[in-house]
Amino acid sequence: MDLRVVFLGTAGAVPTVDRGTSAALLVRGGERLLFDCGEGTQRQLMRSAGLSRIDKIFFSHLHGDHYLGLPGLMKTLGLQGRTEPLELYGPRGLEELMTVAQRVFGRHQYPVVLHEAKPGIVLETDGYRMEAWPTDHGPPSLAWCLHESKRPGEFHPERAQALGLDPGPAFRRLQMGEPVVLESGVVIEPEQVMDEPRPGRKLVFTGDTRPTDHVAQFARGATVLVHDSTFASSELERALETRHSTSAEAAEVAVRAGVDLLVLTHVSSRHSRRELVSEARAVFRHAFLPDDLDELIVPYPDKGTPYFVRPAEGSCGCPEHAPGPTEADDSEGGG
């Protein structure tokens, strides 16, 4: 199943000409999950994956730069005639915010379902579970982790045939993990014809946070870790004060967690991309800082490694904006 992440907004608390406030869209098959919803998110969605099938939004915390795009998005969904429920997941305080500021969020003809998440598994489908984990930012705050279920191992039809089975229902039963009984009474177990179950993908979005052991533990073995990377090391003091991370600290979490890829986000305009990326790469080689609207393609771990693409859609066709190799392909930086 295809899985990609569109980085809709990668700026810190203050947007810039080039970067909007926090939002990322995870597209997995036909499902679209939004992580945070800063001001301007609806237009960033229009510029990329579109507004349809946005059913669930996961908030890391309730600072304005992470939710101020929600009232406009909700209004637009309403004007589009939406009737399906919109499910909002967030830390403690979500219900209060939506109640006290009901005037701003508006009334809509579609149901808005609020979930104040406790640490642990918040949502479980047949393909993945979504977990929340406390972070260290100040107000109640959560990291989110989408962890796919294990996929069945590779099926070897030649082994099944060698055991006396014919292609058809028996093959399918084995692929589903069920044993098959031959006419002779011999039982064929799935393990006899299939490899070990293969791991699914694991993606973690920390939201705004200091680096913590908890987050490193939560992100253990993740395919992708999207981590707060507001500052360069020169502003460590400010990172401590405001409960954010430097890019080097984010990279240390990536090392401890043993992730495949680190995505830096929520970056302050005080620092250049080069500064943030090179400091991170000195610690962890596979660190990248996307531009807004860059997409991260995440194959299954046994099928390949994640890579960024710059969407052609919305490009004006000039060389500067042409799709091309992105940072994930280059070898800039240390480490």
Place this chain on the structure above:
Amino acid sequence: MDLRVVFLGTAGAVPTVDRGTSAALLVRGGERLLFDCGEGTQRQLMRSAGLSRIDKIFFSHLHGDHYLGLPGLMKTLGLQGRTEPLELYGPRGLEELMTVAQRVFGRHQYPVVLHEAKPGIVLETDGYRMEAWPTDHGPPSLAWCLHESKRPGEFHPERAQALGLDPGPAFRRLQMGEPVVLESGVVIEPEQVMDEPRPGRKLVFTGDTRPTDHVAQFARGATVLVHDSTFASSELERALETRHSTSAEAAEVAVRAGVDLLVLTHVSSRHSRRELVSEARAVFRHAFLPDDLDELIVPYPDKGTPYFVRPAEGSCGCPEHAPGPTEADDSEGGG
């Protein structure tokens, strides 16, 4: 004194990839006045005139697509260390909104001064007066008019010299409109050496409204009328229902008011630019629909006619985005 209007957001209630929700910035000399502040306004300001010296915001009404950019803008101004007051002008309900949704608008270290405007002169400086006028949209709503004071007529130094005056303090007194007494006791009146006072500029921003006689009267003789133009005539019924105007109706107001230039805005994505502009121009020749970030330069009426420029800043340099003749220069459309 230079005067220009930057159209920051020209979409209707729902933004599009190309058009953001309502906001326009009037820059007059060193002063910057913002009219409405839809979602994304702070980034549009960053892309054009910048965030500095935004001291006054005039709201036409309190629907989300006209104010949802305010919380983010206020936050950013605070993070920039602002200490000067921010003055917000709007219709009845402004104070209630800012109170009930205080959680969203936040607390700031700079004063936020609220003015619920009554029809009439709301603000008077030595260069202009700002007037508010009720419109017809549903909730309390106001059109705003910046009307410059008359400027002194042209001074003719050769006439003053012929009357026995020397360049210097006497010239300046006459230019300020004060009489000068010669040593002979003869009084020289300003009118003897200066032409008639020259009209200032008058700009009207209607916000969302049905076309009304009141607005036509309010906009009488305006240099620029920025009028709701949400729909084409094919959607007149919808315009009536939602208390908006068609572009042809906006043009009829422009004709009745005898304005110099009509700017169409708050346009629905249901209609093409060509459709809206050609319907308006069939009624009123000088009707234009800007792109977001287009700037309208407004000379004094005796110095020239208003014209649009597309700012080079932020352009990627490709031919499609190069500054060039804009709609205000072309002769497309009827009328």
